[in-house]
Amino acid sequence: MNVTEVDGRASPALAAAPTSVGAFVGRTRRGVPDQAVRVSSLDQFTARFGGHHADGYLPHAVTGFFLNGGREAYVVRVAGAGSQAARATLNDRQGTPAASLRVSAGYRGVADPGVWAHALRLDVRDDPRAVTTVGAAATAAATTVQLASLAGVEVGTVLRIASTTTLLRVVTAVDRATRTVTLGAATGEAVAAGVAVSSAEFRLVVRQQDPATGAFPVVETWSNLSMQAGSADYVSDRLNHPVTGSRYVTVADLSSAAPGVDLPAVVSGVALTGGSETAAGAGDLVGDAAAHTGLHALDTAAVQLLAVPDAHLLPAVGEALVVRGALDYVAGRGDCVYVGSAPDRGHPAGTVPRSAADYTETVAHYTQAVKEYAAQFQGAKVYGALYAPWVQVADPAGVGPAPVRFVPPEGHVMGVYARTEQERGIHKAPAGDAAAVRGALSLAAAFSAGEHDDLVRNGRTNGLLSPGGRTPVVAGSRTLSTDTRWQYVNVRLLFNFVKSSLRDGLRFVRQEPHTEALRRMVRFNVITPFLLGLWQQGAFGSDPAEQVFTVKCDAENNPPADVDLGLFRVEVYFYPVRPAETVHLIVGQQPGGGTAAEA
Template sequence: MPTHMGYPGVYIEELPGTVRTIASVTTSVTAFVGHTRRGPLNQPVRITSFAEFERRFGGLTSRSAVGYAVHQFFGNGGAVAVVVRVARSGTGEEARVVLDSTEGHSACPVLEVRAKEPGVWGSGLRVVVDHDTAAPDSTFNLQVLDPRGGARESFTGLSMSPGHGRFAETVVNSASALVRVKALDEDRPDPSGTVSKPFAAELPDLGVELKVKIGDVEREFTLHEPDHDGDPPTDVTGLALLLERKLRALPDAPGKHAYAGAEVTAFGRRIQVVAGSTDPDDVVRFIGECANDLGLEASVNPPVFPLAGGRDGDPPGPRDLIGSESGRTGLQALRDVADVNLLSLPELAAYDSTESMVTVVSAAEQLCRQQRIFLLVDAPSAWGSVDAARAGIAAFDSVRDGHAALYFPQLQLTDPLTGRLRAFPPSGAIAGVIARTDGERGVWKAPAGTEARLSGVHSTTVALTDRENGLLNPLGVNCLRSFPVAGPLVWGARTLAGADDLSDEWKYVPVRRLALHIEESLYRGLRWVVFEPNGEQLWQQIRLNASSYLNDLFRLGAFKGGTPREAYFVKCDKDTTTAADIERGTVNVVVGFAPVKPAEFVIVKIQQIAEESALA
């Protein structure tokens, strides 16, 4: 009722709706866990394209099965992936450089710069320092260059004083995607390149012959020629522009840009000369008495300070992949990610020991049960024949679970790095096919059949016949087949619990994944129920909300049955929630659905009809 009624008339009040929408969650966000060239260790990173994977994780490398799996995922229709970089403990190392300062008359280390992530990639980073700031006597600028990736970061007006508002450690570490810095002293680092002594108010004679050497290339020139250069500059800024023009006009070494790209900057009463190169050997040196008179021999440093010592971590072992739940490392890093539906561990296929592989699969299945994720297992690469697969599948008896599916054999694809055919674990491509199928048909459609084509695949490592497929399918092994015209296809849709001998209710991949999808959607969509009064009004709202959500799935074809009553039910009343439950603060909701199981065997019966007699 309106809070205040002051006059006779009609009052309008809007009431909140009683139906809360239960939204469907994602179905095909795939997590890839394992070794990559670069990237943050044990931190889930969401990406939406392989180009983003290249930027964040360094792209393909022959040592990383994860890189190829991600490439195949996006190539087969995948849209969103979560990548967790894992390395063997203690084997990776960040590239670093320590910058010195001579402002205190004796060189001392003042600033350590480290690559943000371990790996050889960090050894390609370059750091440039200059003092061209609003306060050139106390602050400095820092640039970080990544010549390989093309990234460039610039931080201006930095101070080495912890109390300053632009304290270098605080500013850089909060904003840089490439490096981390650590202040070792309160003196600021020396600038890059050659820095002059302070010029007096009146500039010295500039009509002098100068000798300059950049790297191994030495040149001579006249700093100021009245006939060609006009009036001489009268301030330090004009001198810097003149010197830069003269240096850039000098002939360069073949294929070099050291002279052509030289930069001369004026700050305060000084100038800084830097070669147009990211090669630390291209040091600018002015030679001779004239250079000394101009103060151009005061401080000589390389044009860039290179980071060095980066080491890629060794590929992770079983313990590294399993990780620590308390430390959120390895697989356990996924516990903090809200939307992950599929999990791929492509490195397991190369393990020499099936026992080690099963150990990781067991830990992964435990995580999948708790987080409502579906695991894609690659058959061991050692399974080079049908007989090997039939003999080896017994090792997986201890991990036969409805939250996982195993695919055999491996795929033959052209390696983008070498241009040659190579065998790859199939889970990345399978995840892409699943994502494509979910988008086109729905999570209830089996990701197999003539629509489940494996894009970019040349062939499989083992060519399977119908008879051989018939030996593996009853064991819960999903086969990958090549058919004329259709090409390579996914030709199986069973979980690891789908062996005929087990008679498990979660026999089929689409049934298990549909159940996970419904569970997660209801889990999130019914959070509003917590702390609501536990009575008939609440139960009615729950039934209405859940039924509305399930009816949407029914209309899309997710369930079998001709009517909603035949397809699903939602029960939440005094039969499911007793008086004792209410006393304990519990409300029980029972949801049932009739899944559409895939038509795994299609039987066509043909009968010849005898010609009827003329007398009939």
């Protein structure tokens, strides 16, 4: 009996694309530059990028994202040209020591620049994989030696034979039946039975200082390392492996000494020094498309929300270049939204605002400044939104019993985007009473109702408000678009979602026979059920489905000339639901129900 499995006549279901994967580009304490790294929790971010630091806003943005409902993000560290990884050189065991091994700060074989690695310490210990004895006496001319045990002995192993002098010989062959090893050179002296034999491997211990206690707990231990390039335990291959290598250091073999004495000498507490980080400029943050640096490190990552909070560390001209670069980047992708913020409210130079009293600019003047800032980024169709003011949050890198500081709100707002999508759907505007900003203790400016209305309608910037002193909420959902068709954040997010879902879900169409049957299947069996699901969720309003979306894929928009060229055209149109942004109440008097009668 032969059984053949076929796909049958069922059409592939159109899977929903991801909707709220965040992307953060900027400065971190550590991390391989220009590499998009996926993290799904704050703990993962801290382990890979080192947590909070005083010189940037990105860690606060990532914290706010996960705190407010974000579940997945990509982080790209950006460092300026000339940044260096800290390093240390370990010497060998010759009478006149020479460089044996250079240890540099890194991750899985790639350099990790900055001063963060100055907190690392290295210990080297002997750590033989094989410990045995000579099983039978050997002459000075012998090139083979019988051992009591071959456990841990392989071709390429360097043996340390404790005879009259310490002999160091490389194993070139192993005969396990007779427990005999062939050496790369004769013993050079008679070796008695029972002489101790061990293999020449070492252990490298990496310790990192705990800033809270000052202690140096062990973070990694690498056992049975060899300096032999052909060995399975070769130090460079093990520590620099791209998947299983060290999360803290990379190594380079500098030795030219003979096997055995090329091992790093036993030492303790060797510090890595010389690390540096040049502050990233506007060009570093925007990056290069060909080299996939900066923003372009995200080219292959499926992200829908983008923030570059460290743009606020740059002068005004550089900050504008980064924001413009980010808006151009997401527009070019067509599946992502830039979430940014206006600059902080004015305060004395050199001051890090930690309370509202540290600000000297009036709220009215700040409102006007925000409008002027936002105006330079507005356009008919802009894939981005701005928010103001900054939010006060806990500052793990600060000093004192309960340090706080004000930071840009974009990470927190992106978390609100994700939470709103999870609770209500991608079509719901990420604003309103349910859009509470978790982790925000207070706001840098308290906009009045009139100031906020002016900010939203004329500045196209969304305000964060704290009505009655309660937890701040996102109170606006406008994009920077001047075209009213694209002025709401939820409309942009919904269109991005539908486009991405259709793009990914219709890949199966390629190379299928272009027939009317294929067009009907795509129209009725794939796209229409997907749109009906969105309509049932309320994404297209409450009118009948046939009035709020249209799918066209037939002979009319696929004429023979296009079919001959291999083109397959599908047109999808839908009405996106808009938020009720302004509530207009009319309250008046009406005549009473009583009547007067003449007595």
